[in-house]
Amino acid sequence: MRTSTERYVRAGISGLVAVGCGLASGELVAPAVSPFASPYQAVAAFLVDHSPAFARQFAIDTFGTDDKSALMIGMVGVIALLATSAGALQTRRPPLGLVVVVLVAAFGMIAAATRPTADWSYIVPPVVAGLVSGVVLVVLCRGSNPRSDDHALDVGSRDGVVPGGGWSRRRFTGVAGVLVLVSVASVVVARQVSRAGGVMAERARAMLPTASSPAPPVPGGAELHVDGVTPFVTGNDAFYRIDTALQVPQLSTRDWRLRIHGMVDREVTLSWDDLLSMPTMERVITLTCVSNEVGGDLAGNARWLGFPMRELLDRAGVRPGADMLLSTSIDGWTSGTPLAAITDGRDAMLAIGMNGEPLPLEHGYPVRQVIPGLYGFVSACKWVVDWEITRFDRAQAYWTKRGWGVQAPIKTASRIDRPAPLSKQPAGRIVVAGTAWAQHRGVRGVEVRVDDGPWQPATMSTEYSVDTWRQWTWDWDATPGQHTLHCRATDAAGRTQPEQRVAPIPDGATGWHSRVVRIEG
Template sequence: MESYRGVPAWAAALVGLVTGAVAIGVSWLVAGVVKASAFPVLTVGNAVVDLSPSWLKEWAIGTFGEADKAVLLSGVSVVLAAFAVGIGILAFRDLRYGHAGLVVLGVIGLAASLTRPEAGLPDVFPVLAGVGAGMVALSRLVRRSVAAGSGAPRPRPGADSETADTPAASRSEDEAALHPASGQDGVIVTAPPIMRAGDDLHSFDRRGLLTGLLGGVVAAGAAGAVGRLLSGGAEVDQARVGLALPSPATAAKPVPAGSDLKIRGLSPFFTPNADFYRVDTAIIVPKVEPGSWTLKIHGMVDRPIELTFADLMRRPMVEADVTLCCVSNEVGGPYIGNARWLGARLADILREAGVHKDADMLLSTSADGWTCGTPADVVMDGRDALLAIAMNGEALPVDHGFPARQVVPGLYGYVSATKWVTEIKVTRFDRDEAYWTPRGWSAEGPIKTQSRIDLPKSGATVPAGRTTVAGVAWAQHKGIDAVEVRIDRGPWRQARLAEAPTADTWRQWVIDDWEATAGEHTIEVRATDATGYTQTSEQAPVAPDGATGWHAIRVNVA
C-alpha cells in the first residue's frame, strides 16, 4: 500500500479539486471533438432532471424560475467538488483509493450518458478520457506533494549540530518525527512531518505541491477552453447572426394601431426576444449548426422526408403572430409571451409526406433528446402551425430553438413547441409517449382561458385617487371577447380591450378610472373567450394540464 498520511488536509483537498478540474477539462475537450452533448457534466445534469419527480421540477421552476438550470448546475458542481475533495484525501491514504473514487465517478457518468435517448458509442469517450486524465493527474500531484528524505530533525540556526542531534540520535527515526528534540538551552527543534510510501520515508513538499497544482489548473483551463471552442458555439452564433431571412410568401396581418395600449408597466403586445420566457429541460442549450441540421419526418407516412436547413429556407414562408404559454405557468405567472414568427407551414410538409388516416400524434424530438407529443389534427386544421426559423424579425435566438422549432397556436408548449427540432415521428397516442406524459401530465394540452393583472403590482403601495388597473388575457385560437375586474368583491366592471389582430395572440385590457381610497384592497380579474366561456374561479394547480382560477392581487393605498 502506497500511503502518504502526513500531508495536511488542505493540501489533499486542493489535490482532489485540481484532479477533478483536469478530468472535467479533458472530458470537455474530447466531447468537443466527438459529440458536444456527451460532456459528462451535461449528461449527469440531464439525468438528474429526468429522474426528478414532477413535484420537484415544479418546485424548482416556481422557486428559481428561469434560473433553475443554473441552480441545478451549481448543485451538480458542488457535489462534484465535494466528491473530488474526498478523492484527494483518500489518495493520500492509498493512491488506489483515489483511483477507485475516479472510477466511481466514471461509472456514474457512463450510466448518465448511455441512458440518454440519443446515446451512442461517442458518448463513452469523454467519460473514459476524463477518468484516465484524472488518474494521471492525481498520481502526479500526490507524488509531487512529497519529497524523499530521512525525516531527521533539522538543527536550529546557530545551534551546535552535534549537540542538537544528540537527543534524537538515541531514538528511532519514527520517534524523532513524533517527538520534538531539545537542543541547547532547552530550545525545541521540530522535525518535518514524516510519511511512509511503502518502506520509504517522505516529507511534505509544499513547493512541489504548488507547482503541480498550478500546472494542473493550466492544463484543465486550456483543455476546457479548447473543448468549448470545438463544441461549435462560436460557429453557431456566427451562422445565426449572418443568416439572411427570406421574405414571407404570406405576411402577417397588420397589427392594429390599438393593439398596444403603451401603458408603462403593462406587458407590450410583442415580447422582446431577450424578455421571452424560457422553460425547457436543456441544462446546456444545444448549439446546432444550420449546415448540419436536418429534420427527419417518418413513421406513419407514405413518403418519409428528410429536410436540410437549405431545403427549409427555400419553402414558402409564413408570418404569424402567436402567443406561447407554458403549462407550468401559475395563475398570474410570467411564463407567457407573444412574438411574430416566420416559418414554413408544418401541415404542408406533412401532406407531402402523406400522413396515414389513423395517425393522431406527432412525436417530435429535439437535438438534446427531449420529446413532445402534438395532436396531429390540431396541426392539420388550418391554423398557423409553423416550423419556425425566425422570431420578431431576427433568426431564432439559440435559447429559443435555433435553427428551427415548432410553433403551434392554442397548445401549451410541452405538447407543441419543440425547440431545436430534428425529428418528427408520425404515430399514435396509444403507441408512443412523449417526455412529460409518463410523468403524470396530460397527453393533450389545450391552453386554458386566462387573464393576468400587470399593474399595479401585487403588494405595491399606490397613491389615493384615480388609478390604472391593466393586464393581459389570452385564449389562443379562440380569442378574448371580454375582461372584467372587481375590487374588494364588489360588482364586476367591464375593462376596455385593446385591439387584437388574430385570435392566436393575447389581448391587453385596462380600467383607468378606479378611484382608489386609503387602505388595503383586493383586485381580481376574469376573462371570457370568443366561445362564451368565462374562466372559472376554481383554483387548480398547473399539473396535469394547466392552472385555473382568477388572478387576484392586494395593494395598499396611501
C-alpha cells in the first residue's frame, strides 16, 4: 500500500515538475522572439479571443478589473490537472503521458501562431516548452516507479537507485527540487530580460510638454464633496482598466511609430519626435467602457494631454468616401472609429499624458486615443501604432467581428453612489448622491424616486463640459421601513434614460439604477 501510494504521488510530482520546466523554458526563450511570444500568455489570449460573449461578460461582471488575474489562476489549475494526469499516464501506461504533453504543446503552437502580430518564430517557445516537458517527464517517471520493498524505499542505495530500477526517495526529491529551482530562476531571468528595455524607467524620467491649449480650470461647483461619491477627477490608480492585453505592452518612445495609410492622399509615418513638434491640447474627458452594467463603476474622468487627431489626419489627407478609422495596437488589437467623431470638432486626441503624468503603462504608454462620446471598444485604442483610413463596409475591428456594435455612442447613464446598497440608515434627513454622464451631449438633470413615489429633481453640480460627468445630490426625509431608491438622468437634448434594462453587449446597457436601503425608526 505504501509503495503504491508513493508511486502515485511521485507520478503526479513528475508531471507537475516536467510541465513547469517546459513552461519556464518557453518563457526564457520568448523574449528573444517577441515581447508577446510567451506560450502561457499566448494560450490565455487565445482563450479570451475565442470565448463566447456571455463568458467574457460573466468574467467582467464577476471579477471586474481582476478578470485577467482570474483567468490566469484558472489556467494554473487546468495546467496542474493536465500535468498530474500526464505524470500518472506516463508512469502507468507509457507513452500516453507524452501524448498529453504533445497535445498541450500543439495547442500552444496554434495559440502562438494565431496571435495578430505572429510570424513563424512565435512557434519556437511552445516547441521548446513541449520538448523540455517531454524529456523531463520521461526521466522523472522512470525514476518515480520503484519496484522494491518498503525498506528499500526508505534506505535506498548509495547511488540513489533502489532495487527494482527506481530512484530512492532522497534522489527523486533532490532531482525534482533542483529542476523546480532552475525553472523558477528561468522565469525570473525571462522577466528581467523582458524589462531590459527600461520602459518603466523611461516613463519615470519623461517630461510632458506644456499644453498649447490648456484645459479650463475646474470650477469649485463641479465637486460637491459628498462622502461616498466618486471624485470629479479619477486618480490614475483608481481609473478602470478593461482591455484584452494579458501582458501589458512595453513600448518605448524610441521605438514608437504611427503609420497612417489606406484611403489617404499620402501615407505618413510619425515618430515620437514628430509628435512632440505639434501643438498640444489638454482636456478633461470622461471615458466609459461598454461592459459597464447599470450602476457600474467602469467609467472614469481624467485630465488628458495630447494632440488633435484631426490635424494628424489632415497630414495624410483623407479621401472622399472614407468613414472609418481602423486603429491597431502594438499587440494587434483593433478598434473602428467613425471618422465623423474625429472631424466634427470634438476634442478627439492622441494622448500622451494623464492627470499631469505620462500615461501609465496599463493605460497605453506611450500613446493612446481619447475620443469623447464613444465607448472605448470603438475609440480608446491603447499603445496605438497604426491608423488605416477605410470604410465600415470593408473592415471590421476586434469586437465588431464578435458581434458588438459598430458606431457605439455612449448612452445616458446615472448611478447612486450613496447610501450603500442594503445599508441600514437612521430615519430623518439622508443625503442621496451619485454621478451621471452623457458624454458629448451633456447631462441636463437627474431625478430620484423612492419606491413608486413621484420623481424628484436632484441638485446638480456645476457642469464642466458636455464631455464630463456630473455629480448630483438629493435630500431625503426617510421614514422607517425598507425602501428602494431609483435614479434617472436626462441629457441636454431632453432624452431621459429608459426604464427597461438592456445588457451591456452589444452597444451599452440601459435602465434605471436602484438601491435598497433599510431605514430604522
